[in-house]
Amino acid sequence: xxxxxxxxxxxxxxxxxxxxxxxxxxxxxxxxxxxxxxxxxxxxxxxxxxxxxxxxxxxxxxxxxxxxxxxxxxxxxxxxxxxxxxxxxxxxxxxxxxxxxxxxxxxxxxxxxxxxxxxxxxxxxxxxxxxxxxxxxxxxxxxxxxxxxxxx
Amino acid sequence: xxxxxxxxxxxxxxxxxxxxxxxxxxxxxxxxxxxxxxxxxxxxxxxxxxxxxxxxxxxxxxxxxxxxxxxxxxxxxxxxxxxxxxxxxxxxxxxxxxxxxxxxxxxxxxxxxxxxxxxxxxxxxxxxxxxxxxxxxxxxxxxxxxxxxxxxxxxxxxxxxxxxxxxxxxxxxxxxxxxxxxxxxxxxxxxxxxxxxxxxxxxxxxxxxxxxxxxxxxxxxxxxxxxxxxxxxxxxxxxxxxxxxxxxxx
Numbered sequence: 001x002x003x004x005x006x007x008x009x010x011x012x013x014x015x016x017x018x019x020x021x022x023x024x025x026x027x028x029x030x031x032x033x034x035x036x037x038x039x040x041x042x043x044x045x046x047x048x049x050x051x052x053x054x055x056x057x058x059x060x061x062x063x064x065x066x067x068x069x070x071x072x073x074x075x076x077x078x079x080x081x082x083x084x085x086x087x088x089x090x091x092x093x094x095x096x097x098x099x100x101x102x103x104x105x106x107x108x109x110x111x112x113x114x115x116x117x118x119x120x121x122x123x124x125x126x127x128x129x130x131x132x133x134x135x136x137x138x139x140x141x142x143x144x145x146x147x148x149x150x151x152x
Numbered sequence: 153x154x155x156x157x158x159x160x161x162x163x164x165x166x167x168x169x170x171x172x173x174x175x176x177x178x179x180x181x182x183x184x185x186x187x188x189x190x191x192x193x194x195x196x197x198x199x200x201x202x203x204x205x206x207x208x209x210x211x212x213x214x215x216x217x218x219x220x221x222x223x224x225x226x227x228x229x230x231x232x233x234x235x236x237x238x239x240x241x242x243x244x245x246x247x248x249x250x251x252x253x254x255x256x257x258x259x260x261x262x263x264x265x266x267x268x269x270x271x272x273x274x275x276x277x278x279x280x281x282x283x284x285x286x287x288x289x290x291x292x293x294x295x296x297x298x299x300x301x302x303x304x305x306x307x308x309x310x311x312x313x314x315x316x317x318x319x320x321x322x323x324x325x326x327x328x329x330x331x332x333x334x335x336x337x338x339x340x341x342x343x344x345x346x347x348x349x350x351x352x353x354x355x356x357x358x359x360x361x362x363x364x365x366x367x368x369x370x371x372x373x374x375x376x377x378x379x380x381x382x383x384x385x386x387x388x389x390x391x392x393x394x395x396x397x398x399x400x401x402x
Contacts, residue, residue, distance in 0.1 A: 040188075043196055137212075
């Protein structure tokens with residue numbers, strides 16, 4: 001009788017061990033796949049940001065890049081120019097989300113800094129896709145960086 | 153006496169519980185690793201960061217490049233006063249029959265680095281060259297991202313499209329030589345120049361043209377023949393060259 005109980009216990013332990021192993025591996029694989037997809041998504045988000053700042057734009061019938069538009073808007077404090085060009089770009093690229101521009105000093109010092117300019121075409125901005133620093137020779141002739149953040 | 157042969161199974165059970173506990177609490181990662189994890193991390197933290205830095209360097213170089221265009225134009229293309237001298241702060245292109253050699257590439261390189269240093273004193277020096285309307289900067293400094301096995305090293309150069317061609321200087325110098333040759337011995341210098349000079353060569357100022365001669369030397373403001381304008385402080389600033397020509401044959 002004892003031998004039979006031991007055998008039964010052993011079989012039960014082996015079964016449980018197998019069950020837990022399969023369960024752990026399955027969960028682990030699903031987690032890792034999610035992590036990899038998350039990283040891939042984040043990478044594409046960063047690419048979207050790099051594409052946005054280097055995208056061609058037109059100012060006064062001349063070709064410039066979106067970086068120029070952003071810096072120009074910051075230096076001349078022209079929120080309308082910023083919104084108009086971003087609206088055009090988001091429509092053209094069928095992007096959903098938003099973009100915000102911060103002063104780099106405030107961005108580094110404050111927990112929730114107020115953006116200099118922002119634009120969005122959705123009710124909720126979504127998560128941050130990426131951020132890039134741009135060095136700016138501002139209107140008073142000094143170097144001052146800005147931070148451009150893309151959401152979506 | 154009771155048999156102890158079955159106790160091995162109890163020990164196995166205890167061992168399994170410990171093994172499971174170890175697997176859960178151990179910091180070591182068990183299980184499969186998804187493909188591309190390392191590569192994605194590398195792209196995310198090294199390649200993308202590198203591209204961001206290059207985008208920033210390109211943009212700063214573009215801003216400096218535009219300032220270089222305007223600064224050189226205001227000095228007749230010379231980064232320093234040439235041996236031909238200057239009149240009222242405007243550099244002369246010739247002294248009598250001799251034209252001062254205008255080394256456009258050298259002056260662009262010097263002026264660009266000089267302006268760059270004003271903004272960033274610790275910045276590396278660039279070797280700047282031209283390719284059409286683009287400025288290309290190369291530096292010995294490398295940007296290194298990551299550490300250990302995950303290292304991404306890239307050149308800290310730039311390529312900036314100014315939308316302006318420095319070759320305009322060669323056209324303007326040819327025109328200047330023609331004007332000097334044809335009008336150097338003219339009794340009425342102003343009349344001669346009016347006939348010879350292209351319309352975009354203005355006496356004195358581009359906004360308020362006025363003929364003024366000082367010992368055979370005349371200052372010109374030249375509007376860009378290619379109608380180039382560079383983007384500066386939120387607007388397009390037309391390129392205007394300030395040049396002095398010497399028609400006195402002393």
